[in-house]
Amino acid sequence: MSTKGKSRRSFLAESVGGLNAAWVLANYPGILAAQEKVQKAAKGGKLPQLTYFTEAQAAEIEAVAAQIIPTDETPGAREAHCVYFIDRALSSFARRSQPVYTQGLVDLQAKTQELYPNAAKFSALTGEQQIKVLTAIEKTPFFNTVRTHTVIGFFSRPVHGGNQGKVGFQLIAYNDSLNHKAPFGYYDAQLQSTGKA
Amino acid sequence: MKQYPTSTEVDFIVIGSGAAGGIMAKQLSMAGFSVVVLEQGGWGKYGREQDYNKDEWLQRNLSDDDRLMSDPSRQRNTFRRNDKEKAVAGNHSYGCVVGGGTVTYGGSSWRHLPYEFNELTHDKTIPSGTGMADWPISYEELEPYYTQAEWEMGISGQRVSSPFVAPMTKDYPVPPVPLKSSGALFKTASSKLGLTVVPGPLAIITKPYMGRAACVNCGICSGYGCQVRARSSSAVTVLPVAEKTGRCEIRVKSYVREISVDSSGKVTGVVYFDAQKREVRQRAKNVVLSANAGESARLLLMSKSAQFPDGLANSSGVVGKYVMFGHGSSASGLFEHPLNEYKGVISGAGIVDYVPSDPKRGFYGGGRMTARGYLTPLELGLEGLSPDAPRWGAGYKKALREEANHRMTITNFVTQLPLETNRVDLDPDAKDEWGLPAMRITSSAHPDDRKNMEFFRQKAIEVLQAAGAKKIWAPPIGESRGGAHNRGTCRMGNDPKTSVVDKYHKAHDVPNLYIVDGSNLVTGGRNHPTMTIQALAYRAAERIVRDAKNGIRRSSA
Structure with a gap:
């Protein structure tokens, strides 16, 4: 292929830090079960059950995710339920990222206390303070892993636990109907209507 | 589907079911020959394409059974830029499913241009010391087969009159x-x-064609199987026709490790690993190698024997050389x-x-x-x-x-200029998941x-x-360090000292071995190789059928 080189698959495989096909194979029933749970919970209007994190851990990770894709006038990682996507990932196909999270949560607490000695935990900080802490750790494997998982949760199909209400698709104006007709965008529409580029 | 016992000597084994292998399977079985296609990948969603998923997250994490591309951690390969370097783990990957790379490719179907068949003679800008060579065939000789491929596969496009586009004798279908x-x-x-x-x-149809539906512009395209069968892959075009003849068996999860020869140097069949990694022998009167440029060369190099100590069909030493990844x-x-x-x-x-x-x-x-x-x-x-x-x-x-x-x-x-130093060979250390020497890429x-x-x-x-x-x-x-556009490792030519196959794809050294895939490309064109591979396959098949029917063993060239 071109210098773009990598296949689209390896592109993603690299970006997710090595969640590989073998894991999915090994955990496929788990993934499907997780999907069912998510769907049931969504139907009942209840939050899904955590499968890996404790409530306290989930609150910390959710706070991090909510800084990666913040909520402003439109929904962010919190409303998309990215933390539930990550929770399920860690108990299924992303199991081998568990140590990164375990150590990362310890380091997050340490960095929080280093910068804000009076703070109980990261999620208790103000938004501004949280950004300071995350900026200090943004080059770490922990932060990059949470970033990758948050983004994947936000933009994957809702069946995987994140992107609830398709808020991720809405942010980027992505129509997931998988059936489109030309004109597709502004410039081809213009060319079609005026005959001029 | 027809099933042949492995003890049966079939007329043809076709190794690979992609752009070239699919066409060879169809043409040979339609002509009345018994054919076994050995495909190292699985079925994919062959025959039930509506089940191809469009879920980005699942698709990137498929199980080994559902994969559509080779996995560099199983089909291991190594890479180095030159002979001085020690090769490191590579990420070369290619289509690995019934239909090969055509199941997932973007579908670009450019023809080679007429002057791309004799650039060495006509282009004064080519630097000296490269492996650039003229093809033994001209554009005019291949043109009817381009047309045949475009109409049989189903290619969308617009015929244009331009010095920058290959001239066509017929519109796109x-x-x-x-x-x-x-x-x-x-x-x-x-x-x-x-x-x-x-x-x-x-290779994506815009109107219903030959019983297939038009593209719905779903947008989850390259890298995915097509759920409406609009992508004109071997899996929805030629292979089903081959199967319907009742003379073609497609055998999946069959990883060929050797093309075997007898004491006279004639091919007798192949040895492959089945899904359980058991060794199986399949006998055949003829073998067609269509495994893609990298794998075809590797298989020849692995098929060493007393008659062919440097690998099968490699008296020239050219097998594996001049590889172009694009x-x-x-x-x-x-x-x-x-x-x-x-x-x-x-x-x-x-x-x-x-x-x-x-x-x-x-x-x-x-x-x-x-x-x-x-x-x-x-x-x-x-x-x-x-x-x-x-x-x-x-x-x-x-x-x-x-x-x-x-x-x-x-x-x-x-x-990409073909260079003798750019090649695939057998890694002296690294092994693939089957214990065979990994492909080593030097480029x-x-x-x-x-x-x-x-x-x-x-x-x-x-x-x-x-x-x-x-x-x-x-x-x-x-x-480039690898990839599906691999070409050039078994170049076609008139001189057995400088090429691997003759102008009809018969190995110079072996009377009943044909190599038909991107490996035969002497020059790489402007990168997209599939249409030229398909045209070559139709042309090769015509000659191979005629020869086999006449029982004639041609002399080289």
């Missing part, structure tokens, strides 16, 4: 895909710069209005004016610019924003909102190739500027 916004912007730029825009020929470069731009490039096919219109080499540029090289910009949601979110966009936080979210659907990418597909771009990639990178920036991009970026040029 179905019209081109709709011009996307990136194509409209190509037109804007081209009217300012005096360039020529043509719709790209694609060069390119790119530039991206953001525009004021949404393009929505995520809808529809991946590869849109082409700018073709720089296809020929030009002495004024001071180096050999040409290529095609294609209008793209296709980003799926995950690709956009993970790595798809402009290089200086924030990676997280309010700035990241703002960039997502602003850049989504406003981006166009120009991807250049350019020439560096010729200095002219690098100048050419940079030339095209600059041209892409110019085009984006002329199209009115608000912001432009262009990654530095790189070199």
Whole structure:
């Protein structure tokens, strides 16, 4: 292929830090079960059950995710339920990222206390303070892993636990109907209507 | 489906079921021969294509059974830039399913141009000391088979009269895909710069054709199986026809490790590993090797015997040499209005004016610019924003909102000089999952190739500027280290000392071995090889059928 080189698959495989096909194979029933749970919970209007994190851990990770894709006038990682996507990932196909999270949560607490000695935990900080802490750790494997998982949760199909209400698709104006007709965008529409580029 | 006992000596074994293997299977079985196709991958969703998933997250994490591409951690390969380096783990990957790479490819179906068959003779810009050679056949000889391939596979496109596009004797069977916004912007730029825009020929049908449905522009395309059977892969075109003859068996999960010969040097069959990694022998009167350039060369090199100590069909020492993986470069731009490039096919219109080499540029090289910009949601979110966009936080979210659907990418597909030092061979240390020597890739771009990639990178920036991009970026040029466009390792030629197969794809050294795939390409064209592979396969099949029917053993050349 071109210098773009990598296949689209390896592109993603690299970006997710090595969640590989073998894991999915090994955990496929788990993934499907997780999907069912998510769907049931969504139907009942209840939050899904955590499968890996404790409530306290989930609150910390959710706070991090909510800084990666913040909520402003439109929904962010919190409303998309990215933390539930990550929770399920860690108990299924992303199991081998568990140590990164375990150590990362310890380091997050340490960095929080280093910068804000009076703070109980990261999620208790103000938004501004949280950004300071995350900026200090943004080059770490922990932060990059949470970033990758948050983004994947936000933009994957809702069946995987994140992107609830398709808020991720809405942010980027992505129509997931998988059936489109030309004109597709502004410039081809213009060319079609005026005959001029 | 027909099933042959392995003890039966079938007329033909075809190794590989991709662009070439599928066509060989159909043509040979239609002509009345018994055929066993050995495919190392699985069935995919063969015959139930509606089940191909369009779920980005699942697709990137398929089980081994559902994979459509080879896995570099199983089909291991290594890479080094030159002989002085120690090869390191590589990421070369190719289609690995019934239908091969045609199941998932973008579908680009450009023909080679007439002068790409004899550039060495006619192009004065070619530097000395390369492996550039003329083909033993001309464009005119291959032209009828291009037409046959376009009509039998189902290629969409528009026949144009241009010195930069191969002349055709017949239109495409179905019209081109709709011009996307990136194509409209190509037109804007081209009217300012005096360039020529043509719709790209694609193996994706735009109208119902031969019992298949038209493309619905779902946008989850390259890298995925097509759920409406609009992509004209071997799996939905030629292979079902081959099966219907009742004479063709497709045997999946069959990983060939040796083509066997008798004491006279004739091929007697193959040895392969089945799904349980048990060794199986299949006998055959003839073998057609269509495993793709990299794997065909590796299999020949692994098939050592007393008669062929350097590998089968390799008395020339040329097997594996002159490999071309394909060069390119790119530039991206953001525009004021949404393009929505995520809808529809991946590869849109082409700018073709720089296809020929030009002495004024001071180096050999040409290529095609294609209008793209296709980003799926995950690709956009993970790595798809402009290089200086924030990676997280309010700035990241703002960039997502602003850049989504406003981006166009120009991807250049350019020439690659064949070099003797660029090759695939057997890694002395690394083994694949079956315990066989891993493919070792040695590859560096010729200095002219690098100048050419940079030339095209600059041209892409110019085009984006002329199209009115608000912001432009262009990654530095790189070199290919593998990939599905592999070509050149068993080149075709009249001289058995400098080529592996004759002009009808028969191995010079072996009377009943045919090699038909991208490995035969003497020159790489402007990168996209599939249409030329398909045309060669139709032409080869015609001759092989005639010879087999006549029971004639031809002499070389």
